[in-house]
Amino acid sequence: MTNPILSDWKTPFEIAPFDQIGDEDFAPALDVALAEHDAEMTAIAENPEAPSFANTIEALEGAGRDLDKVLSVFFTVAGADSNPKRQELQRDFSPRLAKHWAEISANKALFARVADLWARKDDLGLMPEQERVLMLTHRGFVRSGAALEGEAEARMKEIKARLAVLGTEFTQNLLADESEWFMELSEADLDGLPDFVLAAARAAREEKGAEGPVITLSRSLIVPFLQFSSRRDLREKAYLAWAARGANGGKTDNRAIAAEILKLREERAHLLGYENFAAFKLETEMAKTPARVKELLMDVWGPAKARAEADGEILTRMMHAEGGNGDLEPWDWRYYAEKRRRADYDLDEAALKPYLQLEKMREAAFACANRLFGVEFEPLDVELYHPDCLAWNVTRNGQHLAIFIGDYFARGSKRSGAWCSAMRSQAKYPDVQTPVVINVCNFAKSTPALLSYDDARTLFHEFGHALHQMLSNVTYESISGTSVARDFVELPSQLFEHWLEVPEVLSEFATHVETGAPMPEAMRDKVLKAATFDMGFQTVEYVASALVDLEFHDGPAPVDPMAKQASVLAELGMPHAIGMRHATPQFAHVFSGDGYSSGYYSYMWSEVMDADAFASFEEAGNAFDPARAKSLEDNILSKGGSEDPEELYKAFRGRLPGVEALLKGRGLAV
Incomplete structure (x- = not known):
């Protein structure tokens, strides 16, 4: 029988037929897809014709379609609806996939064709997007070790394979601790x-x-x-x-894994000729260097710490007034901050939450997207991987644009956090394909489903990522949607959060779950005024994590990451009652893969831009200004990675931003 993953998907919009796919289908499908992709790579590398953009770069872009299908389905369910069999498969797949990609990047004949084209790039008559794809392809080969020889080449393959195994173990250990x-x-x-x-x-x-x-x-x-x-x-x-x-001892302890990952990353960077892993990683980001990252983080750390320490003194006095003894502890901060919020703003989370229905907040995100970009969302009745999932057909002017899937509730089979991924990315080559985009969150499940204000912000954040995918309009998949620099990718998501705070949006969609009455204007005003409440705490816990991540990689790999974490926090003067947002043993952003390693700062780098970008709408006098919205889509959301991010931002705003808008937006400006 034909494997349902590899068959033609006769489903609406060719969404994966989850109801036909069993766990037993993944391994054989991967075997076939890997062999097929190997054959495609060999055919490109051994093509007797002289290298051309079409027979080399475009051939690479068009290869691996079945592999994409297998991996998109598998990693969707492995992250959002795991089980012991899927975890076993993930442990098996990770080193195999690492080996597969390492062999491609080390294929000398293939790299020679790419290098030949790169050397002749000015004579090829390429369009700007093609020039960008060629540059990124060549750079990717070089940074993957394609130019290495002999022992260095062999060692690079070993490092990549081992890192893949360790990243999977880190993620599964964290899931086990969280679920048990x-x-x-x-x-x-x-x-x-x-x-x-x-x-x-x-x-x-x-x-x-x-x-x-x-x-x-x-x-x-x-x-x-x-x-x-x-x-x-x-x-x-x-x-x-x-x-x-991740730090409970025994088989799920992540501390030794983190240490080995850091050591292997350092060795990988040295093999490629970089001083350390941070220098290697940041070379391709907007920040470019560790020094620029640290400068940004320290510019924010000072004001944030001062605010947090002042707030901590107030909370300590509140605790002592109630008869509490000793120092304010990390398990006290949120309790007394909530009391203070109620006292200072007369804002009660319990009274606020009935106005933040999941269904209405999702409707609000859709409505904002419609007003800004003209997109519409039609519910779609299809089988997905879990009963909690919902799907919509996304259209504009009656034309199909994308599929959007939402999976919002926490469950033991889902890893923590929230994320957006594309099960299929937008592209026009070799065929036109529209994106299938999924938002995964971990909201507490209840009937009716109510959100905290932070949850609502998370929903808007992830939907901003989804818009970046759904509005992508490029030719090649490798530069589609969110395939951009890590410190640029959070711009659309963090920018979209601002529309949650537009008064008219709250007035229309923040309605009481029982009465249907809109949020009272007084409550809405308190919510908006309280937007920067406790921002010292929030900024300190985030920046501390970003600085620890940077220090892990900007220098020799620490033998004991926990000791290094402690020394960094001590040097910063980390307030006693505030913990890192992600301590090392649970820092999945950094240790489940290379994505945010040396890059956790990127949320703040993007926030510098998103604060400035939304200010442009405010300057226009309309949060839904049509000209600003069109510029946002034309210059950022539709462009993917087709141009340098600095140039994209300048095309949208006319200049690069400073840190001032961020400090003002967080209420930390002096």
Whole structure:
């Protein structure tokens, strides 16, 4: 029988036929797809005709279609709906895929053809987008080690294979720690918890098979527990479990894995002739050098730390006034910050949350996209990989543009965090293909589904990534959508968050779950005024993580990453009551793969741009200004990686931004 992954997909818009695909189909499909891709690479490399853009670069662009199908389906379910079999397959696939890509990048005949074209690039008569693809292809081969010989070449293959294994182990260990721990609550343990937290805790009880409500390590459940529980002993227990993920000893401990990953990255950089991994990694980013990254982070660290320390003194006095003893601890900060928010802004999260329905916030994101870019969303009835998933046909002027899939609720089979990925990316070569884009979140599941304000911001953030994919309009898949510099990729996502705070958006879509009444204007104004509340805390926990990531890679690899983390935080004067947003053993951004290694700073680099970019709409006097929206799509969202990101931003804004808009937007400007 034909493997359902490799067959022609006779589904609406050729969405993967998840209802026909079983776990037993992945391994044989991968075997076929890898062999097919190997044959395609060999045919390109051994082509007797002289190298041309068509028979080499475009041939590379058109190769591996079946491999794309296998990997897009597998990694979608492995991340969002894992099980022991899928974890086993992931452990098997990772080194095989690393070896496969390493062999391609080390193919001397193939690299010779690319290098020949690069040497003659000025004589090939290429269009600008083709020049960009050629440059990126050549650079990718060189940075992958294609120019290495002998022992260095062999060692590079070993390093890549080992890093793939370690990244998978890190991710699976973290998932295991997050899914196994829970804290069951008795009636005496519920003091202070609002109804929406109780509803989420009772929903989580069913998954864990417990009798009473449970608190899990899902961010959408543990954070509100830390905000509202008046039981300091339980807050401490929950926080310490959250902070200990990946560092509990035994088979799921990630500390030794992190150390080995850092050492291998350093060796990889040295083989390629770089001083350290940060220098290697940042060469292709907007920042270019570790020094520029550190300059940005330290420009923000000073104001953020000062604000956090002042806030911490206020929270400590509040705790002592209630009879609490000793220092303010990390499990106290959110609790007293929530009390302060209610006192300073008369803003109660429990009163706010009924106005932030998941369905209405998603509708708000769709409506903003429609007003800005003219896109429309029609519900689509298709089988997906989990009953929680929903799909929409995205159109403009009646023409199909993309498929959007939303998977919003936390479950034990889903890794933590939120992300956007394209199961199929936009391209026009070798055939026109429209994107299939998915947003995955970890919101607490309840009936009805209600969000915190931070959850709503996350929904808008990930949808901003989705728009970058769905509005892409380039020829070649390798530069489509979010295939851009890491410190540029967060610009569309963080920029789209601003539309959540547009008063008319909240007035229309923030409606009460029971009465349907719009959010009262007074509450809406308090929400907007409180947008920068506790920003010292939020900025410190983020910048500390970004600086630790940078210091891990900007110099010799630390033998003991935990000791290095401690020394970096000590040098910064990290406030005692604030933890890193992602401590080393759970820092999946950095250790589950190379994506954000030396690159966690990129959210802030992009924020410098997104604050400045939204200011251009404000300067136009209209958050939905048609000319600004068209420029945003024409110069950024549709361009993917087809041009240098600095040039794209300057085409949109006329100049590059400074840090001032960011500090103002975070309420940290002096």
